Amino acid sequence: MAGLGRRMIAANPVQQALHEGRVAVGTWMTLGSASACESMAQLGWDWLVVEVEHSPVGFETMVSNFRAIQLGGAVPMARVPWNDTIWIQRTLDAGALGLVIPMINSREDAEAAVANTKYATVGQRSYGGIRIRGYVEGDYFAWAAANITVIPMIETIQAVERADEILSVEGVDACFIGPSDLALSMGITPAQGGPGTAHEEAIQHVLGVCKSLGVAAGKHCGNIDEVNMRIKQGFQFLANTSDSGFMLSEAGRQLGRLER
Numbered sequence: 001m002a003g004l005g006r007r008m009i010a011a012n013p014v015q016q017a018l019h020e021g022r023v024a025v026g027t028w029m030t031l032g033s034a035s036a037c038e039s040m041a042q043l044g045w046d047w048l049v050v051e052v053e054h055s056p057v058g059f060e061t062m063v064s065n066f067r068a069i070q071l072g073g074a075v076p077m078a079r080v081p082w083n084d085t086i087w088i089q090r091t092l093d094a095g096a097l098g099l100v101i102p103m104i105n106s107r108e109d110a111e112a113a114v115a116n117t118k119y120a121t122v123g124q125r126s127y128g129g130i131r132i133r134g135y136v137e138g139d140y141f142a143w144a145a146a147n148i149t150v151i152p153m154i155e156t157i158q159a160v161e162r163a164d165e166i167l168s169v170e171g172v173d174a175c176f177i178g179p180s181d182l183a184l185s186m187g188i189t190p191a192q193g194g195p196g197t198a199h200e201e202a203i204q205h206v207l208g209v210c211k212s213l214g215v216a217a218g219k220h221c222g223n224i225d226e227v228n229m230r231i232k233q234g235f236q237f238l239a240n241t242s243d244s245g246f247m248l249s250e251a252g253r254q255l256g257r258l259e260r
Helices: 013-019 034-043 059-072 085-093 107-117 131-135 140-147 157-161 163-167 179-185 198-213 224-233 243-256
Strands: 024-029 047-051 075-079 098-101 149-154 218-221 237-242
Touching (some): 013 024, 024 243, 034 047, 059 075, 085 098, 085 107, 149 157, 149 163, 237 243
Parallel strands (some): 024 237, 047 075, 098 149
């Protein structure tokens, strides 16, 4: 996927890929480091999600991360802490081209998420203070209507059971399965998932709903082998671990080879 870099953004490459049935792969940025964001973006990830729900990342750090991701050539996105009007509005104004929105458990939750990302008369986002306005082609108001990617998380068994109503809401572009919280909502640990389990059956149910509705299915994956497997199953929006995960994995591997 062509990087953003310093050029004007005609369209959101992730939005285009998902709507055209193609795959977009990225990772989670949890360290709050703009340098890490820029370096990871330059590797060629399609998108990078700045983790704001479960990390120390605050608003000003998030803005710096978005700048670095955009400069490095990937699509800047974020997982907001909650389906909250103020957080969503400020995150989009800061330069996110897409949002992963946690704990969407009903059609009403999904409708509120879409409304929080759209200007009137479709939604309730307020207009003003948009950092990325000077980087998109044409009027940002029209550009945002067509290019901001809205991705509710399916991460409880209640959401799985209501996947049809959640994912049929107009304005939802994809979903993102959170396997750990899904497991907890089923009364099991994340380690108790896998092939042949009720947990995997729930994941496959959501994938089936996505295929029937023409909505891109997404999931967080623990490694590249799972990413490749999920692509073959039909998933499109896939996260491979995180910046901290990559760092600790390689650091541990190197330390394990130390000859004292």
